[in-house]
Amino acid sequence: MSDISSYRCTVAVTLEVIGGKWKSLILWHLSFKTLRFSQLQRRLSTVTQKMLTQQLRELEANGLVHREVYAEVPPRVEYSLTELGRSVVPILEMMCQWGKDYLETSEGQAPQECRVG
Amino acid sequence: MSDISSYRCTVAVTLEVIGGKWKSLILWHLSFKTLRFSQLQRRLSTVTQKMLTQQLRELEANGLVHREVYAEVPPRVEYSLTELGRSVVPILEMMCQWGKDYLETSEGQAPQECRVG
């Protein structure tokens, strides 16, 4: 049963780290380029400020995202992926591909590209 | 921006399908062998009957799990992975490996094996 218990731990850990409501989407956007808080907020359109802050704080606490504060007025805060953060991108790409296949086969939707460009 | 919107759809879809509280663990157990409801319940020790039923119904609705009811008394119901269900196992294994690496590097825990045996 060691396979079971270690599974439980490690997949649960991964889901805790990237499974949050906005986390994978944040990581995805940051995988393209460093972004400011307001830029992220615009890209996630329906996210509330509170949720974006919260999710970013958790990603930062887990070491996936780096937060750089510039001493300016008005303040500027930039978010970027750490090396650890970049290491989850292949998982996101795999999930993206699976989701795409799933939609195609089970719902007959038009094919979609993962990470175009 | 088509990369972004298609990302949102497909990774979100994948997370909806396998991101539930017990789903990935259920899939993991079923990847070894077909199990009855009560067998799954014992393996997931702390799951409530309601949650197990609910998660299984959703997995079934998404086509990952097959539910076979035998007309016996007392009733016997067996759950197994469909082909689609088996196709998510590599993602689970990847998440398992990432979680393992994450625990090792960020928390200095003892190494754990993914899917021993």
Add this chain to the structure above:
DNA sequence: CATAATGGTTACTTTTTAGATACTACAGTA
């Protein structure tokens, strides 16, 4: 002097999720 912009925090409320408990059908067994 009032307003805008940035990147938040805090308090309060609503919504969602999960837990606990009781109940069901049916046949076999004591």
Add this chain to the structure above:
DNA sequence: TACTGTAGTATCTAAAAAGTAACCATTATG
């Protein structure tokens, strides 16, 4: 006759998550 086992469902409650709105500091601009 009462009890057991299976695989649930239904209902009510508690806890967690998320939304809403107001507030903060600072400086530049009008």
